[in-house]
Amino acid sequence: MKIGNVEIKGFTALAPMAGVADTAFRLICRECGAAYVVGEMASAKGLMMSDRKTAELLTVTPAERPMAVQLFGDDPGIIAAAVKKAASFGPDIIDINMGCPVPKVAGNGGGSALMKNPSLAGHIIEAAVKATVLPVTVKLRKGWDASSVNAVEIAKIAQECGAAAVTIHGRTRDQMYAPPADLTIIAAVKAAVKIPVIGNGDVRTPEEARHMLEATGCDLVMIGRGALGAPWVFAQTEQFLREGFYDPAPELPARMEMMVRHITLLCALRGEEHGMREARKHAAWYFRGTEGAASLRADAGRLETLEDLRRLAQRAQKLSAGR
Numbered sequence: 030m031k032i033g034n035v036e037i038k039g040f041t042a043l044a045p046m047a048g049v050a051d052t053a054f055r056l057i058c059r060e061c062g063a064a065y066v067v068g069e070m071a072s073a074k075g076l077m078m079s080d081r082k083t084a085e086l087l088t089v090t091p092a093e094r095p096m097a098v099q100l101f102g103d104d105p106g107i108i109a110a111a112v113k114k115a116a117s118f119g120p121d122i123i124d125i126n127m128g129c130p131v132p133k134v135a136g137n138g139g140g141s142a143l144m145k146n147p148s149l150a151g152h153i154i155e156a157a158v159k160a161t162v163l164p165v166t167v168k169l170r171k172g173w174d175a176s177s178v179n180a181v182e183i184a185k186i187a188q189e190c191g192a193a194a195v196t197i198h199g200r201t202r203d204q205m206y207a208p209p210a211d212l213t214i215i216a217a218v219k220a221a222v223k224i225p226v227i228g229n230g231d232v233r234t235p236e237e238a239r240h241m242l243e244a245t246g247c248d249l250v251m252i253g254r255g256a257l258g259a260p261w262v263f264a265q266t267e268q269f270l271r272e273g274f275y276d277p278a279p280e281l282p283a284r285m286e287m288m289v290r291h292i293t294l295l296c297a298l299r300g301e302e303h304g305m306r307e308a309r310k311h312a313a314w315y316f317r318g319t320e321g322a323a324s325l326r327a328d329a330g331r332l333e334t335l336e337d338l339r340r341l342a343q344r345a346q347k348l349s350a351g352r
């Protein structure tokens with residue numbers, strides 16, 4: 030499929046996840062077969078105030094491409110200026126966040142709050158599209174709450190305003206991340222627009238990805254939490270969708286090797302002290318389902334150095350071997 034002129038060679042995308050889907054994780058997911066990745070959301074206002082941390086969120090490394098960077102904001106003028114600046118980081122696509130539920134974003138009128146204001150949402154998309162030659166995409170929720178389900182309306186507005194694709198997370202803002210994602214709203218959006226539709230919500234296995242594709246007709250499946258500590262889900266899903274079967278998840282030694290490589294990359298990019306703080310949650314996810322997981326996860330929360338991590342990986346393998 031294509032988003033604008035950008036070819037996406039596969040069926041799976043890594044979801045944007047603030048504080049989680051950073052450069053290191055995106056590179057690992059691309060290596061594992063994710064056909065497309067989206068960077069962590071960055072504030073349009075923060076970018077225009079030359080906030081260094083915001084700019085870091087927009088870093089694009091060549092091996093990640095095709096990649097989108099994501100902006101949030103509630104002011105068309107600031108979005109337009111931020112899109113121009115974001116484009117200078119070299120992404121393939123610019124995504125506008127209209128799904129984030131957290132008060133810091135939605136409380137200021139951005140993210141999912143834009144679902145409540147279709148006219149402003151349209152102005153923002155139009156401003157973003159006019160500001161760049163890159164494809165602009167929009168990530169939506171089902172609506173703000175059960176009484177205002179309007180993803181179809183917003184997706185049509187996005188198309189009219191020049192968006193090249195929409196992603197739809199099948200939950201309302203007030204459902205946050207809890208009840209099962211609603212595939213019928215993804216199907217309704219797909220039926221209502223001509224631009225590509227990326228389906229999102231609760232896909233953790235190749236079978237769930239296939240079910241989403243079949244039940245909704247969406248063009249690409251976006252996986253977020255299902256990839257945490259399990260980036261091989263992309264390889265498995267791509268294989269399943271192409272060949273009808275898939276290889277089992279790697280055995281523990283290979284999983285530990287992946288974890289160490291991922292976190293070594295994270296430390297190379299962020300420095301060991303900062304990188305290891307970020308790494309604790311990732312390490313805990315990689316231990317999910319292993320023998321002694323509770324104690325390994327507790328120790329993951331105290332990791333300080335890469336050497337600690339290697340020791341913990343060895344302990345996990347010993348625990349598993351002694352089972």
Ligand SMILES: Cc1cc2nc3c(=O)[nH]c(=O)nc-3n(C[C@H](O)[C@H](O)[C@H](O)COP(=O)(O)O)c2cc1C
Binds near residue numbers: 099128129198230231
């Ligand atoms: C920790 C975390 C951070 C997230 N950050 C973002 C973000 O920056 N931008 C965004 O559009 N969605 C964000 N999301 C939402 C995900 O992209 C995705 O829509 C949601 O997790 C549902 O997909 P899943 O069930 O596959 O996880 C975040 C989700 C999580 C769990």
